[in-house]
Every structure is written in structure tokens, then in C-alpha cells.
Amino acid sequence: MxxxxxxxxxxxxxxxxxxxxxxxxxxxxxxxxxxxxxxxxxxxxxxxxxxxxxxxxxxxxxxxxxxxxxxxxxxxxxxxxxxxxxxxxxxxxxxxxxxxxxxxxxxxxxxxxxxxxxxxxxxxxxxxxxxxxxxxxxxxxxxxxxxxxxxxxxxxxxxxxxxxxxxxxxxxxxxxxxxxxxxxxxxERAENQIQRILLSCSSCPSVLMTGDRTVLGQTSTGLNSLLSTGGAILRGEKVDFKNKQLEACLQDALDAVYAPNTSVHTKNGTANASTQDQRNNSVCIEDPEGNLRRLIFGRVPSPVSQSGINQEPWVLIRIAETSKLPEDIEAILQDRFDLSQSEAHLARHLTMTGSMNDTVEKLGITRNTAKTHLRRIFEKTGVHTQLQLAGLIHRLSGLF
CATH class of the missing domain: 3.30.450 (Beta-Lactamase)
Structure with a gap:
């Protein structure tokens, strides 16, 4: 031969x-x-x-x-x-x-x-x-x-x-x-891509992972911030989500399946409840201390191999702390969803505090009054939970 x-x-x-x-x-x-x-x-x-x-x-x-x-x-x-x-x-x-x-x-x-x-x-x-x-x-x-x-x-x-x-x-x-x-x-290409992605989101704690949940990199406090939400734990080099909402957001990002904006009824007809970037999806959860945290999931480009083949998808998770919402959001809520001034006021403060008890105390109203306002807010906005309401208000505020 x-x-x-x-x-x-x-x-x-x-x-x-x-x-x-x-x-x-x-x-x-x-x-x-x-x-x-x-x-x-x-x-x-x-x-x-x-x-x-x-x-x-x-x-x-x-x-x-x-x-x-x-x-x-x-x-x-x-x-x-x-x-x-x-x-x-x-x-x-x-x-x-x-x-x-x-x-x-x-x-x-x-x-x-x-x-x-x-x-x-x-x-x-x-x-x-x-x-x-x-x-x-x-x-x-x-x-x-x-x-x-x-x-x-x-x-x-x-x-x-x-x-x-x-x-x-x-x-x-x-x-x-x-x-x-x-x-x-x-x-080397993967490492360079990881560094570019993390540098682009240095304004908030972030974690970059593969589709199988292996952590590729993080900002200085990224992983600690993710774990402190109580919705995830670390097993070796992989993140295990205990919260079903977080798991669903991750899967949506991996599958590149994004739900269309939700239509809700307002006094001026129909409006979109979400103005978020269709490449990202997010969820608000309450951490063990009772603080509201926003987790934004987005699929990001992974390096193309030398063989010209796209690698497995990567997902970037950004963890945003609750921040003070502008008072203008109350006017937007009244205009878009026909909320009363009191209802809009409650919705804004409840989103900022993440706690009904703190909101009642801050506004000086009874808990029954707050519950009545919240029920009407849910009916008018089309959301069903406090977390969904917080997500809606933050999106309208342009925070994510």
C-alpha cells in the first residue's frame, strides 16, 4: 500500500x-x-x-x-x-x-x-x-x-x-x-467573547452561562447576586434554578422563543403592556429578605468555531436592584390603564418597596384599602400577581 x-x-x-x-x-x-x-x-x-x-x-x-x-x-x-x-x-x-x-x-x-x-x-x-x-x-x-x-x-x-x-x-x-x-x-476566541460581553454589562451584576447552565464568567458580584435571590443554587460549575419562573425565562432565551407583547384594555382602546426588547425577557422575584429583584435573561452570541459552526447558545443574566421610580409613571398608569390617582400611587410605591406592609405604612392607608386598590389594578392592567405588576411598571419606566 x-x-x-x-x-x-x-x-x-x-x-x-x-x-x-x-x-x-x-x-x-x-x-x-x-x-x-x-x-x-x-x-x-x-x-x-x-x-x-x-x-x-x-x-x-x-x-x-x-x-x-x-x-x-x-x-x-x-x-x-x-x-x-x-x-x-x-x-x-x-x-x-x-x-x-x-x-x-x-x-x-x-x-x-x-x-x-x-x-x-x-x-x-x-x-x-x-x-x-x-x-x-x-x-x-x-x-x-x-x-x-x-x-x-x-x-x-x-x-x-x-x-x-x-x-x-x-x-x-x-x-x-x-x-x-x-x-x-x-x-481564545471564547475567552475574548466572554470578556466583551461582561464588559458591556458592567453597570449591574451579571452572569454568563452556557445552555447546560455552566458558568462561563461573571462580573465582580454577579454570581453572589444571582444566588442571593434565593432562586438558584450552585452545583459545581453549574447553576440549578429552584424558581420555575427563572427556569422558564432561561428556556425561552435558549429557544429564542419570545412571547409577543401582551395586549391589555385601556380607556383609549388597546395598548401593549410590554415595551421590552424582544431579544430579552425578565422576571421579578422576591429575595429571602423581602426585596424585589429583577432578573433579565438574554441570549448572546457565542463564538463561531474555526469550522464555521456556531457554538451552543449562551445566556446572559443581569440582576437589577429595585430603584426609585419616577413620579411620572403614575400619570402613565392613569392614562394607559385608567387607574385612579390612588391606585397609581399604590402601584408605584408597591413596586418600589416590594412589600405590602411597607407600602401601607408609607402611604398611611389601611391594608383593606390597599387590597381593594390592588384588586382593581390587576383588573385594569390585566396582570395577576404583584410580581407581574412590578415587571409591567419597570418596563413602562424603561428600566429594562
């Missing part, structure tokens, strides 16, 4: 250094391997859950991986793909036969034809099996990178096993620095 001479190795190394950090750069790298060896090569990234990513050729590479492993069913019960992802030695050339026999201890690949369970050659006529080699090149907490070659112009009887194994080992050594450069650049 063809082998890589020194000139071929240099050509391939130059191609790796030139293309590995470019968008779609791995396509010409693998094309050169295929040309030099007359094979079909692939690189495939497999996530921890067994799903392929869209890097390095995506579904096409995954199809070649399946072709490589379709007859590999080890007797020991361990799935061949799972073994390659978790226990297989990096850079070692595994073949179908070693995987079939469960020879996971570094035995030399034989590339021989698969045999039946009793150890005798299969007597049933079948198509010649295409030999191939596969090896894990990189393993992280989140995924494993597998590199493989299918030697399409050979059969298990005609291929030179020693030469194929030696050539494959050379390939893995040549590809390794390019793969490191690829992921190093991705890490």
Missing part, C-alpha cells in the same frame, strides 16, 4: 499548519491524506452523550465513523465507540478486529477478516471487508476527537498490516499539533 515518504510528511505538516485554524480548514487536510494514501480519512468530535458535533465535517465524518465501527461488537459487552471515547489509548491504531475481540490492552492490530464466535472463518460468502484504523487523538471532559482511515482500495487479505499501522501512526503525529492549535484558538 502507499506510504508517506518524507516529502509527503512535510507537505501534510505544512497543510496542517496552514489550514487547521481556518474555517473549513480540515477539509483540505483530509483531502491531501486521501490523495496520498488512496483512502477515506475522517476526523469526528463526539460529545460525552455520544452525539457528533458539526466540527470537522459533521454528519459526513460521523457516517464514516459508523462505517468503521459497524462490525465492531466486542464480546465483553463494552460498546466500541464508548471504549474509544473513554478508555482507548491516544494515538494507538485500533482496528475492527481488535475491537471485535475486546483486545483493548495494546495488542498489535491484525486487520484480519472477522471470524464467527467459535473462532472459525465465516463460511457464508460475503463482500470483502474494507480494512480501517481508528484512534482517539484528544479527550476532554466534554468530548473525544477520533481520527480514522478506511483503506477502500484494499481488502483485509491484500493490505500490508505493518505498513498501514506505521503510516497511520505517522498521520496521527502530524495531525496532533494542528488539532491543538485549532482548540487553542477556539479557547
Amino acid at each position: 502507499p506510504a508517506l515518504n518524507k516529502t509527503d510528511e512535510v507537505d501534510l505538516l505544512l497543510r496542517v499548519l496552514e489550514c487547521s485554524t481556518q474555517s473549513d480548514g480540515w477539509t483540505p487536510i483530509l483531502a491531501l491524506v486521501d490523495l496520498k494514501l488512496g483512502c477515506t480519512s475522517f476526523i469526528c468530535e463526539i460529545e460525552k452523550n455520544g452525539n457528533p458535533t458539526q466540527k470537522f465535517g459533521g454528519d459526513r465524518s460521523y457516517a464514516h465513523l459508523n462505517e468503521m465501527l459497524q462490525t465492531a461488537k466486542p464480546d465483553g459487552g463494552q460498546d466500541a465507540l464508548r471504549f474509544l471515547m473513554t478508555n482507548a489509548a491516544l494515538y494507538y491504531p485500533y482496528c475492527k478486529t481488535t475491537l471485535n475481540k475486546g483486545e483493548f490492552n495494546g495488542n498489535k492490530p491484525s486487520l484480519e477478516r472477522a471470524r464467527s464466535r467459535d473462532g472459525t472463518p465465516n463460511s457464508r460468502p460475503e463482500e470483502p471487508e474494507v480494512p480501517g484504523l481508528i484512534s482517539p487523538l484528544k479527550r476532554t471532559d466534554h468530548s473525544t476527537i477520533l481520527f480514522g482511515c478506511l483503506f477502500n482500495t484494499y481488502t483485509t487479505e491484500t493490505i500490508d498490516v505493518e505498513l498501514a499501522s506505521e503510516t497511520f501512526r505517522t498521520l496521527t503525529k502530524v495531525l496532533a499539533p494542528g488539532l491543538e492549535a485549532f482548540f487553542q484558538l477556539e479557547r
Whole structure:
């Protein structure tokens, strides 16, 4: 079979250094391997859950991986793909036969034809099996990178096993620095993007996380502010939301599904209850101290990988403290929702304090009067809870 001479190795190394950090750069790298060896090569990234990513050729590479492993069913019960992802030695050339026999201890690949369970050659006529080699090149907490070659112009009887194994080992050594450069650049791009996002929201405590709730970064007090609301806890590097409203807001941001503005009836007809940016959604919750906190969820752009594929979505959570509302908001409430002066006054102060007891004391009214005002406020604005009312008033005030 063809082998890589020194000139071929240099050509391939130059191609790796030139293309590995470019968008779609791995396509010409693998094309050169295929040309030099007359094979079909692939690189495939497999996530921890067994799903392929869209890097390095995506579904096409995954199809070649399946072709490589379709007859590999080890007797020991361990799935061949799972073994390659978790226990297989990096850079070692595994073949179908070693995987079939469960020879996971570094035995030399034989590339021989698969045999039946009793150890005798299969007597049933079948198509010649295409030999191939596969090896894990990189393993992280989140995924494993597998590199493989299918030697399409050979059969298990005609291929030179020693030469194929030696050539494959050379390939893995040549590809390794390019793969490191690829992921190093991705890490740098991600870190730069994280810093840009957090710098843009330095005016309030903020937390940036991935779709699986892993914290990527925060402003100086971001995570403490989020946890102090009582609606979330930290488990390792991930945030676990205990509040269903917060969980719903996060999911809406991840799915990019935003509810249209709510129409409510006013004395002048119909008006929108929300003026918020449709890219964000928010919720008000009461912290354990009884203070009202506003959490604004927004999907933000994650870096585009060198393969040109968008990464998983990121979500930015901003935690805004309650602030003094302008008195003008009372006039807006009266005009838009036909609230009386007393009702608008109560709505504003209740939103600022977050506490009915504090509001009653501050306004010098009875609790029954306050309840009557609040019931009418709910009827006229179309909201159903104090938190929804606070969200409405803050949006009308342009605070988020």
C-alpha cells in the first residue's frame, strides 16, 4: 500500500499548519491524506452523550465513523465507540478486529477478516471487508476527537498490516499539533467573547452561562447576586434554578422563543403592556429578605468555531436592584390603564418597596384599602400577581 515518504510528511505538516485554524480548514487536510494514501480519512468530535458535533465535517465524518465501527461488537459487552471515547489509548491504531475481540490492552492490530464466535472463518460468502484504523487523538471532559482511515482500495487479505499501522501512526503525529492549535484558538476566541460581553454589562451584576447552565464568567458580584435571590443554587460549575419562573425565562432565551407583547384594555382602546426588547425577557422575584429583584435573561452570541459552526447558545443574566421610580409613571398608569390617582400611587410605591406592609405604612392607608386598590389594578392592567405588576411598571419606566 502507499506510504508517506518524507516529502509527503512535510507537505501534510505544512497543510496542517496552514489550514487547521481556518474555517473549513480540515477539509483540505483530509483531502491531501486521501490523495496520498488512496483512502477515506475522517476526523469526528463526539460529545460525552455520544452525539457528533458539526466540527470537522459533521454528519459526513460521523457516517464514516459508523462505517468503521459497524462490525465492531466486542464480546465483553463494552460498546466500541464508548471504549474509544473513554478508555482507548491516544494515538494507538485500533482496528475492527481488535475491537471485535475486546483486545483493548495494546495488542498489535491484525486487520484480519472477522471470524464467527467459535473462532472459525465465516463460511457464508460475503463482500470483502474494507480494512480501517481508528484512534482517539484528544479527550476532554466534554468530548473525544477520533481520527480514522478506511483503506477502500484494499481488502483485509491484500493490505500490508505493518505498513498501514506505521503510516497511520505517522498521520496521527502530524495531525496532533494542528488539532491543538485549532482548540487553542477556539479557547481564545471564547475567552475574548466572554470578556466583551461582561464588559458591556458592567453597570449591574451579571452572569454568563452556557445552555447546560455552566458558568462561563461573571462580573465582580454577579454570581453572589444571582444566588442571593434565593432562586438558584450552585452545583459545581453549574447553576440549578429552584424558581420555575427563572427556569422558564432561561428556556425561552435558549429557544429564542419570545412571547409577543401582551395586549391589555385601556380607556383609549388597546395598548401593549410590554415595551421590552424582544431579544430579552425578565422576571421579578422576591429575595429571602423581602426585596424585589429583577432578573433579565438574554441570549448572546457565542463564538463561531474555526469550522464555521456556531457554538451552543449562551445566556446572559443581569440582576437589577429595585430603584426609585419616577413620579411620572403614575400619570402613565392613569392614562394607559385608567387607574385612579390612588391606585397609581399604590402601584408605584408597591413596586418600589416590594412589600405590602411597607407600602401601607408609607402611604398611611389601611391594608383593606390597599387590597381593594390592588384588586382593581390587576383588573385594569390585566396582570395577576404583584410580581407581574412590578415587571409591567419597570418596563413602562424603561428600566429594562
